[in-house]
Amino acid sequence: MKKLSARRRHPLAALVVLLFALVASGGLYAAFAPAEKAQADSSAQSLAIDEGKRLFAVGCSSCHGLNGQGTTMGPSLVGVGSAAVDFQVGTGRMPAQQPGAQVPRKQPIYSQPEIDQLAAFVASLGPGPVTPTKDQYTATETDAIAKGGELFRTNCSQCHNFAGAGGALTQGKYAPSLENVDPKHIYEAMQTGPQNMPSFPDSTMPEKQKQEIVAFVRYQANEAPNPGGLSLGSLGPVTEGLFGWIFGLGVLIAIAIWVAAHTTKAKKS
Amino acid sequence: MSQDMSDDKLPQAHGAGEGHGDVAAADNPFADPGLPPHEPRRTDIDERAAKRAERQVSLLFIVSMLATVGFIASYVAIDPSKIVYVFPLGHINALNFALGMTLGVALFCIGAGAVHWARTLMSDVEIADDRHAIEADDDVRADVIQKFKTGAAESGFGRRKMIRNTLIGSMALVPLSGVVLLRDLGPLPEEKLDVTGWKEATPTNPIRLINMNTNLPMKAEDIGVGSLTFAKPGPSALRPGGLQESDEDFQEAIATDALMLVRLQPTDIKDPQSAALGFEGVLAYSKICTHVGCPISLYEQQTHHALCPCHQSTFDLSDGARVIFGPAGHPLPQLKITTDASGYLIATQDFTLPVGPSFWERNA
Numbered sequence: 001m002k003k004l005s006a007r008r009r010h011p012l013a014a015l016v017v018l019l020f021a022l023v024a025s026g027g028l029y030a031a032f033a034p035a036e037k038a039q040a041d042s043s044a045q046s047l048a049i050d051e052g053k054r055l056f057a058v059g060c061s062s063c064h065g066l067n068g069q070g071t072t073m074g075p076s077l078v079g080v081g082s083a084a085v086d087f088q089v090g091t092g093r094m095p096a097q098q099p100g101a102q103v104p105r106k107q108p109i110y111s112q113p114e115i116d117q118l119a120a121f122v123a124s125l126g127p128g129p130v131t132p133t134k135d136q137y138t139a140t141e142t143d144a145i146a147k148g149g150e151l152f153r154t155n156c157s158q159c160h161n162f163a164g165a166g167g168a169l170t171q172g173k174y175a176p177s178l179e180n181v182d183p184k185h186i187y188e189a190m191q192t193g194p195q196n197m198p199s200f201p202d203s204t205m206p207e208k209q210k211q212e213i214v215a216f217v218r219y220q221a222n223e224a225p226n227p228g229g230l231s232l233g234s235l236g237p238v239t240e241g242l243f244g245w246i247f248g249l250g251v252l253i254a255i256a257i258w259v260a261a262h263t264t265k266a267k268k269s
Numbered sequence: 270m271s272q273d274m275s276d277d278k279l280p281q282a283h284g285a286g287e288g289h290g291d292v293a294a295a296d297n298p299f300a301d302p303g304l305p306p307h308e309p310r311r312t313d314i315d316e317r318a319a320k321r322a323e324r325q326v327s328l329l330f331i332v333s334m335l336a337t338v339g340f341i342a343s344y345v346a347i348d349p350s351k352i353v354y355v356f357p358l359g360h361i362n363a364l365n366f367a368l369g370m371t372l373g374v375a376l377f378c379i380g381a382g383a384v385h386w387a388r389t390l391m392s393d394v395e396i397a398d399d400r401h402a403i404e405a406d407d408d409v410r411a412d413v414i415q416k417f418k419t420g421a422a423e424s425g426f427g428r429r430k431m432i433r434n435t436l437i438g439s440m441a442l443v444p445l446s447g448v449v450l451l452r453d454l455g456p457l458p459e460e461k462l463d464v465t466g467w468k469e470a471t472p473t474n475p476i477r478l479i480n481m482n483t484n485l486p487m488k489a490e491d492i493g494v495g496s497l498t499f500a501k502p503g504p505s506a507l508r509p510g511g512l513q514e515s516d517e518d519f520q521e522a523i524a525t526d527a528l529m530l531v532r533l534q535p536t537d538i539k540d541p542q543s544a545a546l547g548f549e550g551v552l553a554y555s556k557i558c559t560h561v562g563c564p565i566s567l568y569e570q571q572t573h574h575a576l577c578p579c580h581q582s583t584f585d586l587s588d589g590a591r592v593i594f595g596p597a598g599h600p601l602p603q604l605k606i607t608t609d610a611s612g613y614l615i616a617t618q619d620f621t622l623p624v625g626p627s628f629w630e631r632n633a
Contacts, residue, residue: 083319092458149485151320158564158566159567170572170581173569193570195571196571196572198496198568200496200498201491203491204483204491204492204498205483206483209482226360226364227361228361228362229355229358229360229362229365230357230358230359263391264310264311264388264389265308266313267312
């Protein structure tokens with residue numbers, strides 16, 4: 001350091017500093033600039049949009065309109081973003097089989113590459129939430145599950161039940177169980193608010209909190225120990241009471257009948 | 270006397286039903302057949318069978334004792350956080366399982382032993398015990414009535430009217446002391462039921478709305494159409510730090526101050542009064558149900574209905590939170606909100622209606 005500062009007034013010092021600055025800015029530019037590869041990406045992107053448009057025309061346009069503008073049968077898809085498509089098609093909810101109070105989850109009809117193409121087309125209609133990457137929905141901190149549990153109880157448990165088992169809403173609508181839902185789809189649902197679920201955008205629930213909720217839901221579904229055993233679907237006191245009254249009392253009554261039916265008399269009649 | 274009369278009215282019963290059934294008269298098909306002949310049990314006639322039953326009962330009681338010892342041993346020995354897999358219960362806390370099983374076996378064996386004892390060894394000879402009238406006989410009744418009359422006359426209760434009346438008066442007044450003590454049930458609620466933590470908000474000293482998730486103030490553009498956000502009051506004169514979960518009275522305060530923030534397309538809002546209380550379609554409703562005060566937040570963003578999980582009261586948030594189903598008697602109170610110079614959502618006054626369940630002195 002001393003050597004360096006001693007030579008700061010050397011005639012060539014300015015030249016050396018200039019050289020360093022040029023190398024640094026050039027390097028930074030090379031690192032961040034949209035290179036030729038990015039252009040190749042964008043052509044792949046427009047290919048995907050074209051493919052997606054073709055798939056959309058066949059599978060979706062009868063309800064959502066040829067340009068996704070919406071019809072009386074289905075809402076406009078302008079501005080719903082690729083995340084909404086990835087959720088709706090990826091969980092099999094779309095394409096819907098029939099109108100009803102709520103479109104149920106089913107086996108997905110499209111493959112993931114097809115879903116990505118559809119998503120690319122719908123995303124091209126207007127800006128909206130983007131399909132999250134794995135980094136976005138995977139929590140890294142060790143206390144994520146605990147924090148996620150708190151957030152889940154504040155924001156989600158009123159509809160999805162304290163253990164994510166789901167619950168009923170009005171007129172045939174319901175909050176589905178979260179047990180076997182892909183982490184990506186949980187994240188997308190919070191981002192986009194599918195069907196009657198309200199959305200929880202990043203402006204009111206930052207990405208990190210969504211990660212924590214995803215971590216909690218996965219923990220609850222997979223690893224969370226159940227100290228009592230036999231959760232009975234985690235549906236709360238109604239199922240537990242029903243089980244106690246029907247099975248518990250039923251077994252006791254059966255034992256009483258069995259005892260009374262067997263005589264102790266020496267001469268069996 | 271009455272017994273005599275009833276006997277007179279039932280001449281048929283005489284003679285026919287005397288004793289047990291084997292002497293039932295052929296002319297009375299409803300005669301008491303009496304008890305069947307007594308059949309001995311194996312344990313009554315075979316001493317070895319009796320001994321075996323005795324051993325079985327004792328064995329059950331001994332198993333119960335061992336199970337109790339096991340209960341205590343499991344309580345001492347098993348690590349409370351240990352999880353084991355037990356078919357068909359799944360993964361279960363080992364201590365819970367051991368305690369439940371041992372206590373269950375201990376209680377069951379006492380019961381099973383008692384039942385087995387009663388069935389095999391205690392006497393099972395059938396006994397008939399005739400019913401008899403409950404009332405005492407005439408002599409006893411006359412004696413008691415006579416004694417009561419003598420006592421009443423000697424006390425002078427009927428004759429000395431002043432004593433009688435003052436006694437009645439004193440007895441009637443004593444319970445009043447208990448009624449007065451009811452005042453000690455607590456301080457009067459005063460205005461507590463009518464106001465919330467937002468009461469400090471004035472146009473000059475507004476209170477910011479704080480996001481429950483981030484603990485930060487929000488701008489109107491943060492609240493997207495179709496989103497749901499929960500909010501609490503920010504710093505005010507009374508609470509310079511804003512309402513925080515670490516506050517001692519947090520639960521009490523959030524039970525009245527909690528807000529549910531939704532944003533509707535302004536064209537979807539049917540009630541112009543409600544639209545005016547909001548800010549560009551952002552509406553701030555109380556999160557507390559007006560029925561019995563459950564936190565209500567089952568929000569359906571397409572129908573704009575909010576549903577209470579306790580008794581299914583449903584409120585239409587696009588129509589001033591009108592009750593459209595269920596037992597709630599009032600719409601959800603709405604907080605008037607606007608934005609300050611920096612664009613943050615603020616409240617400039619308290620709720621105009623009392624939050625939560627109705628009460629006697631409710632004005633509106």
